[in-house]
Amino acid sequence: MRFARHGAPGQERPIVSGADGLWRDLTPVAPDLGPDLLLRTEAELDLLRLPVVEQVERFGPPLPRIGKIVCIGLNYSDHARETGATPPEEPIVFFKAPDTVVGPEDEVLIPRDSVKTDWEVELAVVIGTEARYLDSPADALAHVAGYAISNDVSEREFQLERGGQWDKGKNCETFNPFGPWIRTADEVPDPQRLGLRLWVNGELRQDGSTADMIFGVAHLVWYLSRFMVLRPGDVINTGTPAGVALGSPDPVFLRAGDRVELEIDGLGRQRQTLRDAH
Structure with missing residues (x-):
């Protein structure tokens, strides 16, 4: 899978793309992207039930909080x-x-x-x-x-x-x-x-x-x-x-x-x- 965040600086929303290549909204799963989400499978995220993002805006940094x-x-x-x-x-x-x-x-x-x-x-x-x-x-x-x-x-x-x-x-x-x-x-x-x-x-x-x-x-x-x-x-x-x-x-x-x-x-x-x- 690919994990990203899109939107204006400071207002990014998490998105995910699986086997079908479509970007989907992750906010029903989590308010933002964290390292724990990167370890979950498509089945665990129930990816196909997540809404498709029709237009991806600006890509922000894909992690909101980097430790070091x-x-x-x-x-x-x-x-x-x-x-x-x-x-x-x-x-x-x-x-x-x-x-x-x-x-x-x-x-x-x-x-x-x-x-x-x-x-x-x-x-x-x-x-x-x-x-x-x-x-x-x-x-x-x-x-x-x-x-x-x-x-x-x-x-x-x-x-x-x-x-x-x-x-x-x-x-x-x-x-x-x-x-x-x-x-x-x-x-x-x-x-x-x-x-x-x-x-x-x-x-x-x-x-x-x-x-x-x-x-x-x-x-x-x-x-x-x-x-x-x-x-x-x-x-x-x-x-x-x-x-x-x-x-x-x-x-x-x-x-x-x-x-x-x-x-x-x-x-x-x-x-x-x-x-x-x-």
């Missing part, structure tokens, strides 16, 4: 290579605040004083059940509720040239477009076989595959569970393939009016226009 966003840096060997970094021996971990999340077609704001705002298409993993001190990666995928798209927007000067941690370049407002929907894990049998693509102003900049991750989804969930409790509704941004502006020998970063489009196989498509923050 755990991000993985340099997780594709080609991305590490293009940035001149040594591929990590263990996952590089940083965080994004949940309030960076916006809808998949909402505007992205270029921060004040920014000269290096960059793009990153990423597979997002949504946790469905608590993962704590997992014994091995073989136990990990059972704790995943579903998958979505994240654009891990980054300000590279803030991130890399201003001292301290990466968080300064990762947590600017609107820096995590998320969605348009969450596809349940049962419909993504192998998260390491998904194509990822991103265009800037119609030019293809990223064209990769999750097969090229240094640390796969199962490894990441297991690994993170050794350091923190992953709870239902947490999200893991799993890293980006090559093709970011930072990796170019003559980088051109994002400016107001630019348009970014990104997609992952089976997980839909995002489109954002950039504007300056005031």
Whole structure:
């Protein structure tokens, strides 16, 4: 199934799409979408009895309340290579605040004083059940509720040239477009076989595959569970393939009016226009 939320910002309503491909109103089941709903089957939701949504409005973020966003840096060997970094021996971990999340077609704001705002298409993993001190990666995928798209927007000067941690370049407002929907894990049998693509102003900049991750989804969930409790509704941004502006020998970063489009196989498509923050 696919789970989403649509409507004006702050007024989104939960919707679901099953085998027939139609979007249906979830409000007879729950007032909003939560990780518990992602674990229910079509039969449990009695999907065919839910009213059909004839016109889907703006897609909002598919989860209204994200616990934490755990991000993985340099997780594709080609991305590490293009940035001149040594591929990590263990996952590089940083965080994004949940309030960076916006809808998949909402505007992205270029921060004040920014000269290096960059793009990153990423597979997002949504946790469905608590993962704590997992014994091995073989136990990990059972704790995943579903998958979505994240654009891990980054300000590279803030991130890399201003001292301290990466968080300064990762947590600017609107820096995590998320969605348009969450596809349940049962419909993504192998998260390491998904194509990822991103265009800037119609030019293809990223064209990769999750097969090229240094640390796969199962490894990441297991690994993170050794350091923190992953709870239902947490999200893991799993890293980006090559093709970011930072990796170019003559980088051109994002400016107001630019348009970014990104997609992952089976997980839909995002489109954002950039504007300056005031």
